Amino acid sequence: MSKKIWLGSGPAKLPDEVLSEAAKSVIEYGNTGISILELGHRSKEFIAILDEANALVHELCGLTDEYEVIWLQGGGRLQFSMVPMNFLGENETAGYIDSGFWAHDAAESAKLYGNVSLLSSSKDINYTSLPGWPEVKEDLAYLHITTNNTIYGTQWKEIPEVSLPLIADMSSDILGVPRNYNQFDLFYAVAQKNLGPAGVTLVCIKKELLAGSKRVLPAALDYQKNAAAHSLLNTAPVFAIYVCLLNLRWLKKKGIENQLLENERKANKLYSALENHPYFTLVVTPESRSRMNVVFRATSSEIEKQFSEFCKAHQIDGIDGHRSVGGFRAALYNAITEEDVDQLISIIKNFQPTND
């Protein structure tokens, strides 16, 4: 179906099966006589979509019944504000680990609502490695981390237990690496990387945390009210949630364990192909390297330009690094197949710069 290998970091590639099913439903959803784009968010058909999506999130993340699953709009950026709005009192302090651009932005957003303590940061080394895991004091309102740093290509693999609410932005690695999801009191993920299309954000939150909102908020910004309304406080993004469901079904059919092993193989083989390469360098220290976003540079900006063009000429796109850092970034989310990665590796092997 797709004519290109799309390695963009979000919106990202979706499996062909998911795209064809979604396309069919745009013409008519099941036998309803209407398009999925026309389906009412309070219809019995959509309630069934929502219920199944919630159940699959529980199942694939291995969550206990202690969690509520909520689908919200406003993207990751809104979560950066909703978390402190709900859980950081004016005179309290929240701990943030500054492991990259988005992690930093989350911390900055929280400063509007209370005090923020940056417990550790790798900004001084341009985020080329994860910062050390800090000592976490229990008197903090919560600890916020970013499990995968999309722009810099670093990722927490093991996360120590902490004895205060643990909140994570999992936007770019949810269901992509082995994780004990029950370790978190709240985790959120924008859909457009490893879950579905843009327009919806998944939030999983422990019921006991729901009771502890720190301020009176507009209903749309209040987790408890959104949970009580079962994600239907306002008109839900029906199509975006439906495509997430198709993707979750696809993942279940494939087997989450198989997917996680495949992701490990994909990343390992790409890192190996780039290691000790004459024209490319890996930016991130080995122990911090992400399985989801492989970041690399070429040895000169001229070679970077040539490689970028070479990729496009070979139907590989979306590989240019984030505009703030340059270089390259291959997003290896679940829909990227091993064959896609093999093709990228063969492009890397065949690449010969001119006039170097």
Ligand code: PMP
């Ligand atoms: N968190 C992470 C880890 C991200 O990678 C991104 C976007 N790339 C965001 C948050 C922001 O998401 P949004 O654009 O939906 O606000």
